[in-house]
Amino acid sequence: xxRPQDYVQRRVEERGVRLVRLWFTDVQGxxxxxxxxxxxLETAFESGMVFDGSSIDGFSRVREEDMVARPDPATFExxxxxxxxxxxxxxxCDIERADGSAFPGDSRQVLxxxxxxxxxxxxxxxxxxxxxxxxxxxxxNGDPVPLDxxxxxxxxxxxxxxxxxxxxxxxxxxxxxxxxxxFHEDAPSQHEIDLRYTxxxxxxxxxxxxxxxxxxxxxxxxxxxxxxxKPLTGVQxxxxxxxxxxxxxxxxxFHDPESxxxxxxxxxxxxxxLLHHAREITAITNQLVNSYKRLVTGYEAPVNxxxxxxxxxxLIRVPTSRExxxxxxxxxxxxxxDPACNPYLAFAVMLAAGMKGIEQGYELPLEAPPSMxxxxxxGGLIDQAQLPQSLDEALDEMEKSDxxxxxxxxxxxxxxxxxxxxxxxxxxxxxxxxxxxxxYSSL
Amino acid sequence: MTVLAIYPADPAxxxxxxxDLSGFxxxxxxxxxxxxxxxxxxxxxxxxxxxxxxxxxGWGMLRALRRRDVPVAPLLLMVRGNELNELDLRDDLFDxxxxxxxxxxxxxxxxxxxxASSGGDLSGERIEYGPLILDLExxxxxxxxxxxxxxxxxxxxxxxxxxxxxxxxxxxxxxxRVWGYEYYGGARTVDVHVRRLRAKLGEEYAxxxxxxxxxxYRLGESRRR
Numbered sequence: 324x325x326r327p328q329d330y331v332q333r334r335v336e337e338r339g340v341r342l343v344r345l346w347f348t349d350v351q352g353x354x355x356x357x358x359x360x361x362x363x364l365e366t367a368f369e370s371g372m373v374f375d376g377s378s379i380d381g382f383s384r385v386r387e388e389d390m391v392a393r394p395d396p397a398t399f400e401x402x403x404x405x406x407x408x409x410x411x412x413x414x415x416c417d418i419e420r421a422d423g424s425a426f427p428g429d430s431r432q433v434l435x436x437x438x439x440x441x442x443x444x445x446x447x448x449x450x451x452x453x454x455x456x457x458x459x460x461x462x463x464n465g466d467p468v469p470l471d472x473x474x475x476x477x478x479x480x481x482x483x484x485x486x487x488x489x490x491x492x493x494x495x496x497x498x499x500x501x502x503x504x505x506f507h508e509d510a511p512s513q514h515e516i517d518l519r520y521t522x523x524x525x526x527x528x529x530x531x532x533x534x535x536x537x538x539x540x541x542x543x544x545x546x547x548x549x550x551x552x553k554p555l556t557g558v559q560x561x562x563x564x565x566x567x568x569x570x571x572x573x574x575x576x577f578h579d580p581e582s583x584x585x586x587x588x589x590x591x592x593x594x595x596x597l598l599h600h601a602r603e604i605t606a607i608t609n610q611l612v613n614s615y616k617r618l619v620t621g622y623e624a625p626v627n628x629x630x631x632x633x634x635x636x637x638l639i640r641v642p643t644s645r646e647x648x649x650x651x652x653x654x655x656x657x658x659x660x661d662p663a664c665n666p667y668l669a670f671a672v673m674l675a676a677g678m679k680g681i682e683q684g685y686e687l688p689l690e691a692p693p694s695m696x697x698x699x700x701x702g703g704l705i706d707q708a709q710l711p712q713s714l715d716e717a718l719d720e721m722e723k724s725d726x727x728x729x730x731x732x733x734x735x736x737x738x739x740x741x742x743x744x745x746x747x748x749x750x751x752x753x754x755x756x757x758x759x760x761x762x763y764s765s766l
Numbered sequence: 767m768t769v770l771a772i773y774p775a776d777p778a779x780x781x782x783x784x785x786d787l788s789g790f791x792x793x794x795x796x797x798x799x800x801x802x803x804x805x806x807x808x809x810x811x812x813x814x815x816x817x818x819x820x821x822x823x824g825w826g827m828l829r830a831l832r833r834r835d836v837p838v839a840p841l842l843l844m845v846r847g848n849e850l851n852e853l854d855l856r857d858d859l860f861d862x863x864x865x866x867x868x869x870x871x872x873x874x875x876x877x878x879x880x881x882a883s884s885g886g887d888l889s890g891e892r893i894e895y896g897p898l899i900l901d902l903e904x905x906x907x908x909x910x911x912x913x914x915x916x917x918x919x920x921x922x923x924x925x926x927x928x929x930x931x932x933x934x935x936x937x938x939x940x941x942x943r944v945w946g947y948e949y950y951g952g953a954r955t956v957d958v959h960v961r962r963l964r965a966k967l968g969e970e971y972a973x974x975x976x977x978x979x980x981x982x983y984r985l986g987e988s989r990r991r
Contacts, residue, residue, distance in 0.1 A: 334915070496966070
């Protein structure tokens with residue numbers, strides 16, 4: 324047995340692990356899991372664990388198909404939360420077909436493939452997402468009720484929300500997911516936790532773990548945590564602003580000490596690529612009907628396809644970085660994604676769009692002006708392009724995109740479009756409270 | 767498994783016998799190009815170079831072992847008494863040396879010590895440093911008697927650093943010795959894992975792993991005080 328696998332076996336024995344959960348992700352980014360006993364570990368490593376994939380979103384094909392989950396020993400972690408699961412551990416899996424070929428519906432391998440393409444040109448891709456979410460107390464009607472009315476950077480030491488957040492942070496760190504910052508956001512009961520950068524594959528795994536931890540710890544306190552992009556009308560929604568960087572030979576490829584603004588040509592190409600393909604990838608980074616309720620003017624969410632250093636409403640922000648050498652932190656922040664996305668697919672399309680810009684030498688458009696006011700009317704660059712206004716429009720854009728088709732592969736690309744069209748059609752047929760309020764009594 | 771590169775390719779019978787009896791796995795390298803050609807998949811675990819009659823060839827071999835993307839380390843140099851002056855200004859080309867002709871017990875002890883302190887061959891031992899204990903047989907790691915639940919790579923990194931407390935390793939050396947370069951992250955991977963290790967060590971013990979600015983990392987305090 325290879326050393327990493329041997330390591331996992333030993334840890335299971337030493338720590339009295341009774342249950343090993345095998346984790347993978349469906350196309351919509353939902354965490355899927357089944358458990359095996361320690362006795363099955365060796366088989367799992369040698370030949371993978373067979374399961375019926377027909378019930379998993381995006382896995383089902385015309386005929387039923389047995390799938391094989393192959394655990395990645397490098398991702399073995401004890402699950403450090405929850406009263407009844409203390410002797411459980413988890414590993415992420417790659418999904419294969421029964422014949423051993425990679426299963427094209429496995430989004431983890433979509434990201435791996437994208438990263439390998441970039442690696443062929445010497446680039447490694449790092450991401451650092453800022454995850455926002457709300458904590459609600461469900462009232463009798465099941466409507467979301469905020470836990471508190473604190474606002475940005477409020478010190479609410481006594482309240483339950485900050486206890487939950489502290490416990491969440493400790494658990495994340497214990498699971499090997501380092502946190503950069505955490506704070507109370509603008510909206511009532513909204514929280515933000517910023518993860519420290521790592522390679523995009525590990526980070527996508529981390530986002531999956533993160534969402535589970537946040538929800539389960541909230542549940543332990545009788546509270547509901549939601550990553551729904553826009554749960555409340557009239558206050559800002561939850562985003563997943565993602566900081567992106569490329570490294571080559573251990574050096575930040577976005578940084579050029581010679582250039583007046585510190586940005587390298589690689590960075591310029593990457594930003595240009597993201598801007599150029601932004602409309603096409605929005606269905607992936609913002610995959611719900613509800614996602615588009617967040618992408619509206621007035622709530623610090625991006626609307627225009629633009630980039631800027633000092634304008635926080637731009638789609639791409641280039642944060643000011645510290646000067647110099649090995650420690651430079653030059654990166655860009657892509658502000659469209661929301662935390663309900665499938666992180667594997669979202670990172671994969673962001674990387675593909677940026678890489679395209681580098682390869683094709685796209686020209687970087689002018690930077691948006693720094694003033695927040697008036698910007699949305701006048702500052703929109705690239706022919707005043709806006710992000711798609713609805714899931715419907717985003718799907719139209721995606722359907723036309725060779726870039727997205729190429730990145731996701733045919734199986735996943737067509738499944739995603741089919742599934743999301745259905746979601747849009749279901750939504751379109753709904754009579755909403757808005758309509759009843761506005762029309763019912765007066766017409 | 768640790769495979770050592772040995773120069774000359776057909777070493778003195780006493781040396782070959784000693785290596786075999788002591789349970790070392792080795793391959794002979796006759797010329798600099800052999801270093802890449804015969805490199806095992808997991809990379810060289812170290813090398814022993816006998817400077818021999820024509821010392822220029824020996825130094826050439828040392829340079830071939832050292833000046834490459836993945837420098838071979840540790841390197842033991844066997845040098846004759848009358849060649850000792852050649853060692854000046856070449857400290858970077860070897861980690862330890864042993865006088866030739868050698869005393870078998872001395873050579874064996876040196877090779878073992880050298881591999882042990884570079885984390886190469888440590889099976890069945892324990893590493894202790896202050897509150898930190900690593901059981902190399904069971905992969906058990908604990909700090910102040912609290913077990914640490916580490917991923918495999920976090921464990922490997924900690925083991926490597928803890929094998930020589932106080933010694934500073936560059937990111938590149940850590941990457942090549944701990945990961946073996948086939949990993950996505952490049953040298954930044956090291957930073958990421960150090961941060962994760964610190965998170966798991968907890969606030970109180972995070973400082974066990976020290977950042978040495980613009981150089982790399984070390985475990986514990988510097989040995990030069």
